Amino acid sequence: MQEFQEGDYVEVKTKKGVFRGVLLPKPKFSDDDIIVIKMDNGYNVGVVPEEIRLLRRAEKREARREIKVKFREGLPTVSIIGTGGTIASYVDYRTGAVHPALSAEDFLFTVPEIVEEANIRASVVFNILSEDMKPEHWITIARKIKDEAEKSDGIVVPHGTDTMSYTAAALSFMFEKLPLPVVLVGSQRSSDRPSSDAYLNLISAVKVAKTDLGEVVVVMHASSSDDRCAIHRGTRVRKMHTSRRDAFESVNSMPIGEVSDKVRFFREYRRRDDDLVLRDRLDEKVSLIYYYPGMPLEVMERMLEGMHGAVIMGTGLGHVASEFVPLLREKIRDGMVIGMTTQCIYGRVNLNVYSTGRELKHAGVIPLEDMLPEVAYVKLMWLLANYEPEDVTHLMRENLRGEIEKRRFLK
Numbered sequence: 001m002q003e004f005q006e007g008d009y010v011e012v013k014t015k016k017g018v019f020r021g022v023l024l025p026k027p028k029f030s031d032d033d034i035i036v037i038k039m040d041n042g043y044n045v046g047v048v049p050e051e052i053r054l055l056r057r058a059e060k061r062e063a064r065r066e067i068k069v070k071f072r073e074g075l076p077t078v079s080i081i082g083t084g085g086t087i088a089s090y091v092d093y094r095t096g097a098v099h100p101a102l103s104a105e106d107f108l109f110t111v112p113e114i115v116e117e118a119n120i121r122a123s124v125v126f127n128i129l130s131e132d133m134k135p136e137h138w139i140t141i142a143r144k145i146k147d148e149a150e151k152s153d154g155i156v157v158p159h160g161t162d163t164m165s166y167t168a169a170a171l172s173f174m175f176e177k178l179p180l181p182v183v184l185v186g187s188q189r190s191s192d193r194p195s196s197d198a199y200l201n202l203i204s205a206v207k208v209a210k211t212d213l214g215e216v217v218v219v220m221h222a223s224s225s226d227d228r229c230a231i232h233r234g235t236r237v238r239k240m241h242t243s244r245r246d247a248f249e250s251v252n253s254m255p256i257g258e259v260s261d262k263v264r265f266f267r268e269y270r271r272r273d274d275d276l277v278l279r280d281r282l283d284e285k286v287s288l289i290y291y292y293p294g295m296p297l298e299v300m301e302r303m304l305e306g307m308h309g310a311v312i313m314g315t316g317l318g319h320v321a322s323e324f325v326p327l328l329r330e331k332i333r334d335g336m337v338i339g340m341t342t343q344c345i346y347g348r349v350n351l352n353v354y355s356t357g358r359e360l361k362h363a364g365v366i367p368l369e370d371m372l373p374e375v376a377y378v379k380l381m382w383l384l385a386n387y388e389p390e391d392v393t394h395l396m397r398e399n400l401r402g403e404i405e406k407r408r409f410l411k
Contacts, residue, residue, distance in 0.1 A: 077118060125141060157182065170378045174382065178214045178216070184205075188244065200226050236253040253405050308384050314343065332365070349370075369405075
């Protein structure tokens with residue numbers, strides 16, 4: 001293998017067939033001798049040396065083109081704030097490796113057409129997996145958005161898809177007023193795959209960032225085809241599939257718009273405000289508890305211990321076992337705020353139908369209508385950190401950022 005270098009375009013012949021593609025670096029967590037090739041169709045194949053009958057070099061791939069960002073008069077300015085995730089990457093076609101996008105040039109290399117839409121400012125606050133996101137990261141993103149708002153007409157935040165709905169909800173509550181759109185965007189498939197959704201999602205997000213929107217939204221594929229993206233309100237959206245390109249849906253609601261050739265809004269939305277108001281404090285002593293049949297009482301006790309608030313994902317209309325009611329009543333009397341959501345994807349909590357629900361309501365548990373559990377969790381963190389305790393219970397039931405739908409949508 002010494003005569004071959006990473007990035008060489010090679011042809012490998014084995015008894016299983018002939019494979020042509022770019023020679024990739026050796027995997028870190030596999031057999032040191034394995035040869036990995038990124039084929040022309042975008043997929044990787046690994047070959048052990050013992051199976052190789054022929055290995056030869058073909059023509060080299062061109063190295064990455066250098067792209068210079070130039071300011072263009074008459075175009076709005078959009079700030080891209082990188083946080084990590086699949087979308088915040090580009091492919092080096094010399095080696096076939098995927099690298100994190102760290103500059104405006106990197107994003108332009110992935111989607112060069114965005115220079116026709118806006119002047120791009122780009123920065124990276126951190127580059128982490130979305131499952132490693134913490135409330136402190138939400139605060140960092142919010143403060144960076146505030147800084148960039150003074151220099152830009154819109155903000156795009158590339159983010160990992162797994163916890164993007166949590167971040168969208170947190171930003172929605174922290175920004176009481178926004179003078180520009182804040183658009184979270186991700187991709188289900190990396191930019192080195194032929195089926196990647198990164199291109200359409202990113203360029204659609206930039207288009208939305210140019211509108212008169214004044215709230216936090218998530219822009220992702222609206223169908224499995226590359227035809228349009230949906231604009232989801234930041235407090236109504238959830239990832240509903242592990243891998244589909246159209247994984248994101250507005251739950252118990254409808255998207256506020258979509259992007260195809262242009263941006264179209266078909267529901268009411270908050271428009272740009274003259275001011276930016278950020279309240280970025282969060283109380284992390286809040287539990288999100290998934291109740292299950294047979295849950296021991298001591299498990300619930302441990303999850304509530306030392307907390308200032310809790311959101312319970314109950315069964316059906318919002319229930320837990322009746323033996324939990326005295327514990328919850330005691331915690332609420334001691335000053336804890338406890339809200340009830342449902343494990344069901346669609347529908348809303350109603351604590352007036354069955355006896356257990358009525359007991360929970362009488363104990364002081366707050367029915368949270370059709371609010372998504374993760375949104376209720378983030379909302380409670382924000383309220384506890386910014387309002388007096390006597391106001392939190394009332395505000396949890398108020399529709400502050402579109403998190404509660406009075407209208408019922410049929411699925």
